Amino acid sequence: MAEKVVALYFRVSKEDNHTFQNESNSIISQRKILMEYIQNSKEFSGDLVIEFCDDGFSGINFSRPEVQKLFSLVKKGVVSCIIVKDFSRFGRNYIEVGNYLEQVFPFLGIRFISVNDGFDSKVCDFTKEYFDISFKNLVYDLYSKDLSNKVSSVRHSKAAQGKFFTAYAPYGYLKTAGQKLVPDNEAALIVQRIFNMAREGVPKAHIAKILNNEGIPSPFMLRKLRGEKFPCKTVNKKSVWGTAAIVSILKDQRYTGDAVYGKVKPKVAGSRQNCIVPREQWVIVPNANPAIISHEEFETVNAMFRKRIHYQKKKAAPLAGMVCCAECKHTISRVERRKMGEQVGVYRCSMQNITKEFGCCPIGIEEGKIENAIMQLLKKMVYVSLDNEIISRAKNSNNKKIAEAEGLVVKYKKEIGRLGKLKRIKYELYKDKLILQEEFIKEKIMLDKRIEKIQLDIKGQEHILDKLKEVNILKLGLDKSLTREIAEVFIGRIFICRDGSLRIQWKFKNFLALL
Numbered sequence: 001m002a003e004k005v006v007a008l009y010f011r012v013s014k015e016d017n018h019t020f021q022n023e024s025n026s027i028i029s030q031r032k033i034l035m036e037y038i039q040n041s042k043e044f045s046g047d048l049v050i051e052f053c054d055d056g057f058s059g060i061n062f063s064r065p066e067v068q069k070l071f072s073l074v075k076k077g078v079v080s081c082i083i084v085k086d087f088s089r090f091g092r093n094y095i096e097v098g099n100y101l102e103q104v105f106p107f108l109g110i111r112f113i114s115v116n117d118g119f120d121s122k123v124c125d126f127t128k129e130y131f132d133i134s135f136k137n138l139v140y141d142l143y144s145k146d147l148s149n150k151v152s153s154v155r156h157s158k159a160a161q162g163k164f165f166t167a168y169a170p171y172g173y174l175k176t177a178g179q180k181l182v183p184d185n186e187a188a189l190i191v192q193r194i195f196n197m198a199r200e201g202v203p204k205a206h207i208a209k210i211l212n213n214e215g216i217p218s219p220f221m222l223r224k225l226r227g228e229k230f231p232c233k234t235v236n237k238k239s240v241w242g243t244a245a246i247v248s249i250l251k252d253q254r255y256t257g258d259a260v261y262g263k264v265k266p267k268v269a270g271s272r273q274n275c276i277v278p279r280e281q282w283v284i285v286p287n288a289n290p291a292i293i294s295h296e297e298f299e300t301v302n303a304m305f306r307k308r309i310h311y312q313k314k315k316a317a318p319l320a321g322m323v324c325c326a327e328c329k330h331t332i333s334r335v336e337r338r339k340m341g342e343q344v345g346v347y348r349c350s351m352q353n354i355t356k357e358f359g360c361c362p363i364g365i366e367e368g369k370i371e372n373a374i375m376q377l378l379k380k381m382v383y384v385s386l387d388n389e390i391i392s393r394a395k396n397s398n399n400k401k402i403a404e405a406e407g408l409v410v411k412y413k414k415e416i417g418r419l420g421k422l423k424r425i426k427y428e429l430y431k432d433k434l435i436l437q438e439e440f441i442k443e444k445i446m447l448d449k450r451i452e453k454i455q456l457d458i459k460g461q462e463h464i465l466d467k468l469k470e471v472n473i474l475k476l477g478l479d480k481s482l483t484r485e486i487a488e489v490f491i492g493r494i495f496i497c498r499d500g501s502l503r504i505q506w507k508f509k510n511f512l513a514l515l
Helices: 014-019 027-039 063-073 094-108 126-160 183-197 204-213 219-225 245-248 296-305 369-384 386-431 437-476 483-490
Strands: 005-012 048-055 077-085 109-113 173-175 181-183 260-262 265-266 273-277 281-285 323-325 334-339 340-348 491-495 502-506
Touching: 005 027, 005 063, 027 048, 027 077, 048 063, 094 109, 094 386, 183 204, 183 219, 183 245, 183 296, 204 245, 204 502, 219 340, 245 296, 369 483, 369 491, 369 502, 386 437, 483 491
Parallel strands: 005 048, 005 077, 077 109, 323 491
Antiparallel strands: 173 181, 260 281, 265 273, 334 340, 491 502
């Protein structure tokens, strides 16, 4: 690899590509501008040039895959120069971009060039140039938020007109070129059947079982059979009808012909993280599309959901979320059954109620039997490894070692804080031109090495703490029943096999290493 690496960064958002058809910001255009700049600059002759491209990502924050790869190389000291078309391609958040340009890159000795803005940190007087840069970034930031609000406004306007602008039509409908929904003759009949059965009181699992027995493709499988590209995560290669799919259909108001939008919205303008919007704030356009079921039928079925009693959440069972079916790979929920006048927790795969295709275990395994089996195995592993006298001594010595390790972690973290403060002081001295750049870089490298060494020491002590605490948890609980704490420390997954036997996936590879 060459001594110096020049990083070219390109970015274009979905709005740039599709909403405004801004050709000047296309990846092709950006690459052409930057390559011409490189070719016309003799100083970059012989340097290794690496490209980073985030296509379809907003510049409102730096949670972009390629820019994160770039930052990773920057931290390793591989990159010496970053070149972008303009500041908005690097980012539209005024505060974050300003922080990188004013503090991070000078601190790391990284040269930054914005071609169209005529900015080069190597030749520009940063203190004089920064006002113009800050103002531009502020404009970009405000533009990005304004653009996000405009896009939302356009969508709300389309929704009010009854137009369907999302990527995929709901099961039972097809999307037309005019952004309207029309019934899918094949799937719409299935939607009507599902509502009819639910109105008659047929349980959701039974509805799913009936559809699977008749060989009716699930929503995902129907799209797959039709050759549609539809993003969906499935546990198995084949998707079957399940209770979740049935509930999703029964609660979807769009089957009445109403257009429903705005159930979620970005947490902040331009963000990719959404938050749930209260129902009273949804955009609902009555009778925007042909109805598959009537409003009366929809209300009747959903009234049945609302009448159900919702029990208060109980404390998580020791094995909750850890038990899986070895055949269909689905997580098995804990259910309670009455036995000898008492409520007993049982794990039984419910997929067999829906389809026999996977050959799941037909019987339920009592929670207590699984817990007892796990505790017996843990006890055997301990007593095979150690005798009682060693166990007793280990308990006492572990507590002392834990206190020592915790004290060292606190001490190391305080030292990192002190060194970090010293780094900031050195940077301020460099920024105020009280020390030379060479001296600043030398001091920075020395401090970074000390911090890196202490961070490794902290990880080492934290690893020791984890192991000591694991041993204490196990030994203190040898004569007791399985607790959630013990389960979370030692157990990865518990698989119930077809014949009712258990396969346990432990979190450790070598049990002796814990002792």
